[in-house]
Amino acid sequence: MKVRAVAVWAGLGMLVSSAAAMAIPTPHPAVARVEIPATPPIRSEPKGDDARFTAGQTLTVDARLGHATVAQNAAGETFLFASVAASDSVDTRALATPPLSLAIVVDRSGSMKGDRIANAIAAAVGTIDRMRDGDMVTVVSFDTAADVVVAPTEITSQSRAAIQQSIRGIRLGGDTCISCGLEAAMAAMERAPFGADRVSRMLLLSDGATNHGIKDAPGLRALAGRMRDRGFSISTIGVDVDFDEKVMAALAQESNGRHYFVANPSGLAAIFAQEFDALVATLARETEMAVDLAPGIEVEQVFDRAFRRQGSKVIIPFGTFSAKQEKTVLMKVRVAADHDGVMPVAAVKLTYRDLLKRTDGTCEGKLALHVTSDGSEQKDVDPFVAARLARSRTSRTLTDANLLFEQGRVDDARGLLASQTTELKKEAASTSQSRAKAPKPMRAMALEDDFASQINAVAEAETNFAPPPADKGSAAGVGGGAQGFGRTAGTGTASNAAPTTRPAAAPAAAAPAPANRDGKAAVRKNQQNALDMAF
DSSP: OOHHHHHHHHHHHHHHHHHHHHHSOOOOOOOOOOOOOOSSSOBSSOOSOTTEEEEESSEEEEEEESOSEEESEEEEEEEEEEEEEEOTTOOGGGOOOOOEEEEEEEEOSGGGTTHHHHHHHHHHHHHHHHSOTTOEEEEEEESSSEEEEEEEEEOOTTTHHHHHHHHHTOOOOSSOOHHHHHHHHHHHHHHSOOOTTOEEEEEEEESSOOOSSSOSHHHHHHHHHHHHHTTOEEEEEEETTOSOHHHHHHHHHHHTOOEEEESSGGGHHHHHHHHHHHHHTEEEEEEEEEEEEOTTEEEEEEESSOOEEETTEEEEEEEEEETTOEEEEEEEEEEEEOSSEEEEEEEEEEEEEETTTTEEEEEEEEEEEEEESSSOOOOSOOHHHHHHHHHHHHHHHHHHHHHHHHTTOHHHHHHHHHHHHHHHHHHHHHHHTTGGGSOOOSSOOOHHHHHHHHHHHHHHHHHHTSOOOOOTTOOTTSSOOOOBTTBOOOOOOOTTOOOOSSOOOOOOOOOOGGGSHHHHHHHHHHHHHHHHHHO
């Protein structure tokens, strides 16, 4: 063998030996890991269904984008939608909710006289009957100032009757200071010796507009936000038809509570029971979602929910979750899609206190979309994202129609509602054609039912804003009485009536539509429906 060949074979032998040595793991000192951000943000090929993920155990997140693919465009846009719900794997029969901490905050202003205060007291007393030994209750009453009727007290066989007797002792006072009642309840609850994993809720009941303390809606919304951040959500109950539905709804929305309208005070007991049943089925609290936006992604709008910014993250507080409850968030995002490929949009992470496992829970996933320049981009929005977007518009329409109605612009209000009904019917027909392509979120209703519920809510509002028919025998245009919502103008005189020396007394004019009871009731009901649509 030639010397040169020998040298070549010897070199190859050394390479093989070196490779074998490198393949054998050997101990080495720990080296700090350095995270290098991925750049550029667009990769060349998609990996599975990048535009949607589901994750979680006690709570499950279904997050998806409005479009899986978008056209190459420096200013594209889509939607990010997330639904959070209790997992189907949760056995509610084995649910052992930790003790509750409930604050009942009752308006005792003078307008609560009669059935209102009597039914409020009866509902509060009945709630004490339903509470379990070990639960804690605080009772506050307010007019222009607040009194702590029952300091935070644990429910026991000995304390139950005494608490109820204190509630029965609530007496009427002067005007209304809602912020006084809420602040007094929060201060009392924060001084209480709460145990671990206790579920807290405030139940606010009022029949009027606040005219003392914090009176403006932004100030009350800020107060509700502070209370939410301290772990207190507020469910609000507007009694009869003279409360400020915008303030009461804002308090509930900002603090992750619910808003109820009770036209008849006798219905208070059922609302108290509904809230209590939801509380005892609570399986998670302190729930927050962090949406960490990828480079090149900007949020244009967060629909309907409170949020805060933290660098590239959008943080959405969800509060507590009961079994079978769903909460959603919808964002409109702008995408700098200037290269073909798959572009990361966001990393989504849900954190919460798991009350089933008595641990901190978390679930997460990532969303990305495919940028294309070949004309194959997705034209239609994901049908469940479209339905959620429609709910936001329906909520806004109900609120705007209320405003028009209260300004006396009844025809404009009805026209706005009719227009939304037409749009909803078009969207329902269009969305039904693509529903098979998109798996639905866990708790989401069928698309047909979702759109039907919106159409019904808008149709109910339009019907309630319609003027009533005239009384039989009345002549249109005669007598000068104007019709108002829910009432009929006085009848006029016949055109051939014999003249008299004394003119007939003019009929009493009906209250304008926005000012009478039925009109007010319609506005309050619309506001409750609007908040439910966006919840």
